[in-house]
Amino acid sequence: MWKRVVQDGRWALWLVCACYLVVVYITSRGLIGAPRYRLFQARVHDCRARAAVLAATISPESTESTGSVDSTDSAAKSAVAKSAVLKAVNERLDGFGVGGQVVWRLLPQRAVIAIPLSKLAAAWRALHHAETQLLRLEHPEEITLRILALRLRLASDPDPVNNSLGTELAAHAGDAPAERALLIAATEDLHRQEDDDFEREYEHQRIALWLALTGIAAVLLLGLALDHRLSMLLGGLGGFLSPLIGVMRSQRPTSWGVLVLAPVGGALAAPGGLLLVRMLADPELNLLGQVFLHNSWGAPAQPISLAVALLFGFSGTLFSRLALAATGQLVPTAGRTARPGPPGRP
Known part of the structure; x- marks a missing residue:
C-alpha cells in the first residue's frame, strides 16, 4: 500500500493535504x-x-444597623x-x-x-x-487600591489617550463618587480596546484559515488536472521552511496566519512560478536562457524544475518579481497592438 502511495503522486498529494487539513483544524480550534x-x-x-x-x-x-428604621430599610x-x-x-x-x-x-x-x-x-x-x-x-478601600493600580498602568502606557485617563483619575483624588465613576468608565474603555484588538486579530486569523482551506482545495484540484504534483509538494515544503528559518534566525514568533498559510501558498506558487519561468525563457523573450526553457513547465520532474519549485514556495518575493517581469513584457506588447497605424495614402 505504501509503495503504491509513494509511486502514485496523486495519492501522496491527497495524503499530505488530508494530514495538513487535520493540522489546520487543530490549529484553528485549539492552538x-x-x-x-x-x-x-x-x-x-x-x-x-x-x-x-x-x-x-x-x-x-x-x-443590621442600630440606627433609625428608615436607614435600616434603606x-x-x-x-x-x-x-x-x-x-x-x-x-x-x-x-x-x-x-x-x-x-x-x-x-x-x-x-x-x-x-x-x-x-x-x-x-x-x-x-x-x-x-x-x-x-x-466594591468597597471604597478596594476602589482606592484599584485606582492606584490603574494609574500606575496608565502612566506607563504609550497611548496619550490612556495617559489622559490617568491624569483625570489623579485630578479627582479624594472624591469617592467621582473616583468610582471614573474607574468604571476607564475600565470599560480599556476593556473595549482590548476586545477590539483581539477581535481584529481573530478576524485576521479567520481570514488566513479560510484562505488555507480554500488553497488546500485548489491544490487538490490542480493535482488532479495537472502533472505537477511533485512540484506542488516541494513548493509546500518551501512554504513551510520559510517561516521556520525566519523564526530560527530572528528568534521571534510569527503569526499563526503566516504559519498556516505559508505551505499552502508555496504549493500553489510552485506550478505558477514554473509557468512564469517557461514564459520568460521562451526564445521570443529569452530573458532567462535555454536552461530554464527545458527545465520548467514542460518538465516538472527534472531536478532543476523541482529546485525552482522549492524556491518559489520558499520565497514569495521571487514569485512577485517574476510576475512583475512578465507583466512588463505584456504591457508594451498591448500598447503596440493598440497603437494606430500610419494613415493610408489616397
Missing part, C-alpha cells in the same frame, strides 16, 4: 485560542472569588439590590462552564476538543461586563 482561553478561565475564577467576598459583606447579618433595600446583581453575575459566570457556550467538550467539565474564536471573543466581552458590575459593588 490559537488556548492561551487566551486559559487566561479567560483564570479571570472567571477571580470574578467568582470577588463575588463570594462581596456576597459575604452584604449578607443580611452584615446590614440598607436592606440596598443589600437586596446588590444581592440581585451578584446573583446575575454568578449565573453569567456559571454559564461559561456550560458545554458549547465558550468551548466544545467531550465531557461536561473536561476534554476540550475545540475553542471557536468567535465564541471566545463574545465570552470575553461578557466577562468584562461582569467585572464592571462587580466594580459597582
Whole structure:
C-alpha cells in the first residue's frame, strides 16, 4: 500500500493535504485560542472569588444597623439590590462552564476538543461586563487600591489617550463618587480596546484559515488536472521552511496566519512560478536562457524544475518579481497592438 502511495503522486498529494487539513483544524480550534482561553478561565475564577467576598459583606447579618428604621430599610433595600446583581453575575459566570457556550467538550467539565474564536471573543466581552458590575459593588478601600493600580498602568502606557485617563483619575483624588465613576468608565474603555484588538486579530486569523482551506482545495484540484504534483509538494515544503528559518534566525514568533498559510501558498506558487519561468525563457523573450526553457513547465520532474519549485514556495518575493517581469513584457506588447497605424495614402 505504501509503495503504491509513494509511486502514485496523486495519492501522496491527497495524503499530505488530508494530514495538513487535520493540522489546520487543530490549529484553528485549539492552538490559537488556548492561551487566551486559559487566561479567560483564570479571570472567571477571580470574578467568582470577588463575588463570594462581596456576597459575604452584604449578607443580611452584615446590614443590621442600630440606627433609625428608615436607614435600616434603606440598607436592606440596598443589600437586596446588590444581592440581585451578584446573583446575575454568578449565573453569567456559571454559564461559561456550560458545554458549547465558550468551548466544545467531550465531557461536561473536561476534554476540550475545540475553542471557536468567535465564541471566545463574545465570552470575553461578557466577562468584562461582569467585572464592571462587580466594580459597582466594591468597597471604597478596594476602589482606592484599584485606582492606584490603574494609574500606575496608565502612566506607563504609550497611548496619550490612556495617559489622559490617568491624569483625570489623579485630578479627582479624594472624591469617592467621582473616583468610582471614573474607574468604571476607564475600565470599560480599556476593556473595549482590548476586545477590539483581539477581535481584529481573530478576524485576521479567520481570514488566513479560510484562505488555507480554500488553497488546500485548489491544490487538490490542480493535482488532479495537472502533472505537477511533485512540484506542488516541494513548493509546500518551501512554504513551510520559510517561516521556520525566519523564526530560527530572528528568534521571534510569527503569526499563526503566516504559519498556516505559508505551505499552502508555496504549493500553489510552485506550478505558477514554473509557468512564469517557461514564459520568460521562451526564445521570443529569452530573458532567462535555454536552461530554464527545458527545465520548467514542460518538465516538472527534472531536478532543476523541482529546485525552482522549492524556491518559489520558499520565497514569495521571487514569485512577485517574476510576475512583475512578465507583466512588463505584456504591457508594451498591448500598447503596440493598440497603437494606430500610419494613415493610408489616397
